[in-house]
Amino acid sequence: MPSIAQRVAGLFQVKANRALDRAEDPRETLDYSYQQQLELLQKVRRGLADVAAARKRVEQQADRLRQSAETLRDQAGQALAAGREDLAREALDRRTATGSRLTELREEHASLQAQEEKLALAAQRLQAKTDTFRTSKETIKARYTAAEAQGRVTEAVTGIGEEMGDVGLAVERARDRTEQLQARSAALDELMATGALEDATLPAGRDDLRAELDAVTAEGDVETELARMKTEIASSGGPAAVESGSAADRRNQDREGQGPEDRDATAARESRRPPDEEAT
Helix, strand or coil: CHHHHHHHHHHHHHHHHHHHHHHHHHHHHHHHHHHHHHHCCCCCCHHHHHHHHEEEEEEEEHHHHHHHHHHHHHHHHHHHHHHCCCHHHHHHHHHHHHHHHHHHHHHHHHHHHHHHHHHHHHHHHHHHHHHHHHHHHHHHHHHHHHHHHHHHHHHHHCCCCCHHHHHHHHHHHCCCCCCHHHHHHHHHHHHHHHHHCCCCCCCCCHHHHHHHHHHHHHHHHHHHHHHHHHHHHHHCCHHHHHHHHHHHHHHHHHHHHHHHHHHHHHHHHHHHHHHHHCCC
């Protein structure tokens, strides 16, 4: 049975892996891997250049030793010709040491050459692998970008995405609020129609019953005034008096439409008109 510390460690590992999965971008990981391969290829090439330079130095040393061996052989011959066998022996001893050093340089040269060939082959393989990885990397990145864009489009269309989900919720809240306001307005109109609520714009204390009574009172006042006018007309002589009054009104209107001289002539004619004619 795992201990508490092991369970806590496992829990933190799971949380860390999940956080890394969310934060990791595969495209950035591929680019980093490609960069690492390029740096490794650069190191191999530098190593190949160093080995080639070492091989070249060994070859130069071997050339110098070969020249020294030939010189020592000539010197040994000259010493024998001069009767100096001791010098000839010394020159030959040095030539033998030079020969031994040449043998070592040949072995070192062979080793460096083998190492150089191995590094060159490794560099070629690594170059080919890097080129292949770069092609695969770009392909995977393009597919990942396309898949990511397709996923975002699908989320936007279906409303699963956070941004579009927020927009959908905002629209739903606005629709609910509008329906609530419309229902409240309709309910208030219904209550005012049934008399449960009063119109605040009407005078205080006024209700429908009072308005109806006022309308009835106003109608009664009109009828009373009409009856009073009829009584006055009847007491003043009937319709003839009304007609006489109308004729006098027309003459007054004609006078107002005439000039000063015409009004004087009309007044003179009326003054000469018999009283009976004026009455008719």
